[in-house]
Amino acid sequence: MPEHADGAPGSPVALSSGPGRVLVFVYGVFAVAATGRSLVQLGVDAERAPLAYSLSLFAAIVYLVATTCLLLGGERARRIAVAACTVELVGVLGVGTLSYLDTALFPDRTVWSHFGQGYGFLPLLLPFLGLAWLRSDAARNAPDRREG
């Protein structure tokens, strides 16, 4: 990556290095998966399950924001990423619970329904991993946060 080419040896790690780099990849995969799913669903038969399909699109946007922020780095991006992961956590827990309680509400599946069962429950695990990394000391000390 060309970022911070002028960085001195031993300069702080970026948000997208170490565990963050694995997260960039996983979030990227889910961004593409959720985007693809929502576009196909909305394009083929939008009336069938408007709520589920809108949620798929919403999930896609959340994953895209998280991926982008991890790649951008810096304190502001980190804070936005924390917000995105929090929304993601609330979303997967909320939609997951609702999809069990009220099956009529979700005639078709989304990334988050049944706590991401169709995706090996990774959508449930991912926000915890994301928040753990974003709140870690290494991520907090990423570049652009030297003012104190």
Next chain:
Amino acid sequence: MNDWLLGVVVALSLLAAAVVAVQAARDTEPQDRTFLLLAVIEAVLVVQVIAGSIALARTDRDVDGVTFVSYLVAVALVLPIGAFLSLAERSRWGTILLGVAVVTVLALEVRMDQIWSGVGA
């Protein structure tokens, strides 16, 4: 969909997953021979794009063509992107990233086979 290609991809991916898991456990950075193994898998995946497209054009069954081709192309992009990202991460995490990429390939292959067979929604 060609079952032989699917079998080869799954077998090689499982091998790569095992190799990478051992390397990650030993706390090593991505190895050249691992990239070589991934390159072989990638070559098979490229062949699969061509073979899958031809099979789709020839089949009489009602296969969701757009989704199927999307998966064919997507699965061939996973390893190059994963390898590119891991090149700049010369640590255990780069190795773990390769493992995640290989598992992604496996998941997409299984799903693609289901789409080809018309199973699930």
